[in-house]
Amino acid sequence: MTTKFSEGVVAESKRTYINKLAQQGTRIDGRGFDDVRPIKITTGYIPRAEGSALVELGETKVLVGIKIEPGEPFPDTPDMGIMTTNVELVPLSSPTFEPGPPTEEAIELARVVDRGIRESHAINMEKLVIEEGEKVWVVFIDMHILNYSGNLFDACGIGAIAALATAKVPAERHGVGEDFPLPVEHYPVPITFAKIGEWIVADPNLDEESIASARLTVTTNEEGMINAMQKGLFGTFTYDEVKKVINRSLDIGKKVREIILGDINGEEN
């Protein structure tokens, strides 16, 4: 069985090797089970966009661009701005990605990132009203995958919040007052885990993701609240495993958030 989020066919010898390493408490790239690959964030990479972040999570590379434009509010939320999220699995980034309309993998990925940001109220949508019921700011979060090497959920989630936190609302260009920073008030961070045999590792790389039986993403914010979860793939988790994963994601999420905030603030200085 091959899916979009895998290397394609994985050699049986590699499968056995990864399992053997897991038994010894280590991983194919030498990490511990809770270690996340090195994170590098470059904000403001696309000056043409209202906000942007190039995120490298190990070899995985994602570019997130934020565009902000005036638009009509939804009838049931006349006093709130709008946010939309989209992922492009750009075919240049993996042999398993093909051109064409969004696949179910891309849709799921975008929706999981969307839920983390939306449910944590990361953006204060009430501050994005130009004229109540008539005109509000629409925030477009577009995520381009530039190199697929495992765990796009976390790379996209990290990129989205970093890009949002450094975005400016282009009010002047649209003749509705002065530009102002996008009101970002919370910092949700998704941490994804892969189940390999009976072991569960954080931030799976390409090899690990290719042989994982199940996947679980948990998005938490800086207050220690849980904002989103998504289980994927054909395997199952025990309840005990789920509880442990949630706790681990709270811990790892805290460390990753510090890296994100450090990088964002470094950019501003």
Added chain:
Amino acid sequence: MGMKADFKLIDDNGLRIDGRLPNQLRPLRMEVGVVQRANGSAFVEWGGNKIIAAVYGPREAYPKHIQDPNRAVIRARYNMAAFSVDERKRPGPDRRSVELSKVISEALTSVVFVERFPRTSIDVYIEVLQADAGTRVAGITAASLALADAGIPMRDIIVGCAAGKVDGVVVLDLNKEEDNYGEADVPMAILPRTGEIALLQMDGNMTYEELTNAMDMAIDAAKEIHELQVKALKEKYRGDEHDY
């Protein structure tokens, strides 16, 4: 989720707007074998939800490129009827139903002995005729009944159930108002025999404590729902003795 209510969702006695206790399910009715042409089918009425599921297969998978030489491919399609919600839903797949179809397909694959039917597809069609919150878990509950009715070998009959948080209280099985104005929703699919979790999603704002309370509630309720599934299956197949 997320809209602000100008009314209380939990009253002074701790009861919900439909009079339920926090850990109480809505009325639930199941029937097996409702679509004549299908290999298996089921109807679930759960609160205001009316959902029908039908299974076709295992049959040769088309288009051919989706065939897997080692196993059956389970293709679930979650679809809402245009008239199932207050404001007409545009027919056809939207992003939400694409995501739900994916996670439901994955959850069902975890219980079916797919390796027994290489190169085939098992098509599971879930039609939401009327929606009243919790449609994906009701749909999964119906789908696993339909798979059982089709005689497809499975290691368990999967159960869908959701819990969440409204007005700061952890509650089981959210209704429409609670879903719209509540603070969190945790849809799950559970294997009742082993307690394994095959589907797990969550959105909202919950502490670890609240979240585990909600999951505890859903896992407990899964046993009750599973009994109803078994009863519905027996109902149909008890009748068969007299047919021969």
